[in-house]
Amino acid sequence: DAGITQSPRHKVTETGTPVTLRCHQTENHRYMYWYRQDPGHGLRLIHYSYGVKDTDKGEVSDGYSVSRSKTEDFLLTLESATSSQTSVYFCAISDLAGENAGYEQYFGPGTRLTVT
Amino acid sequence: SQQGEEDPQALSIQEGENATMNCSYKTSINNLQWYRQNSGRGLVHLILIRSNEREKHSGRLRVTLDTSKKSSSLLITASRAADTASYFCATDHNDYKLSFGAGTTVTVRA
Numbered sequence: 670d671a672g673i674t675q676s677p678r679h680k681v682t683e684t685g686t687p688v689t690l691r692c693h694q695t696e697n698h699r700y701m702y703w704y705r706q707d708p709g710h711g712l713r714l715i716h717y718s719y720g721v722k723d724t725d726k727g728e729v730s731d732g733y734s735v736s737r738s739k740t741e742d743f744l745l746t747l748e749s750a751t752s753s754q755t756s757v758y759f760c761a762i763s764d765l766a767g768e769n770a771g772y773e774q775y776f777g778p779g780t781r782l783t784v785t
Numbered sequence: 786s787q788q789g790e791e792d793p794q795a796l797s798i799q800e801g802e803n804a805t806m807n808c809s810y811k812t813s814i815n816n817l818q819w820y821r822q823n824s825g826r827g828l829v830h831l832i833l834i835r836s837n838e839r840e841k842h843s844g845r846l847r848v849t850l851d852t853s854k855k856s857s858s859l860l861i862t863a864s865r866a867a868d869t870a871s872y873f874c875a876t877d878h879n880d881y882k883l884s885f886g887a888g889t890t891v892t893v894r895a
Binding site for chain 1: 818
């Protein structure tokens with residue numbers, strides 16, 4: 670998975686508890702992303718980062734926050750988990766592959782989160 | 786917001802047959818990408834086609850792009866059981882974020 674790891678891989682938590690998911694990369698890519706994947710919705714962007722300490726919201730950011738204190742780590746936090754946040758979460762990284770190249774994304778293995 | 790919309794949602798074919806899926810999008814793109822997702826895994830990049838290209842090949846994959854119709858197609862020739870997966874198109878609107886469609890689930894029967 671292109672030097673991307675996610676932890677934990679599975680988590681079950683109770684409504685109202687805080688949860689932090691970690692994405693770690695060894696590719697030194699500038700851009701990092703958090704997506705959630707739900708049946709019928711494809712991938713939806715939660716937050717993304719374009720550098721250390723530089724982050725911005727995606728289309729479904731409510732209830733989530735992120736931090737990036739080092740190039741290699743991007744953390745996603747659910748401050749107070751709700752059942753609607755039960756999902757599979759994917760981290761991805763990208764950078765320009767070269768002149769005239771696009772921003773191809775490389776994905777981690779995913780974290781399956783269940784909020785009961 | 787979701788830009789790419791794949792069609793059909795699901796496709797079942799016999800091993801050896803070709804599989805075709807389509808993607809439509811709404812606003813102008815810098816490039817369009819196709820990804821594959823095997824069950825329980827992360828997405829894997831397959832191919833990228835730039836807005837000034839009309840067709841691109843990679844092994845058994847053929848991608849076409851028609852910017853006038855805002856659509857793309859992915860053809861997998863001589864399908865194999867290992868091609869069973871979900872396929873997603875993703876549009877790049879000239880920044881470093883991609884917009885993914887909901888995907889086409891392809892089942893290849895032995």
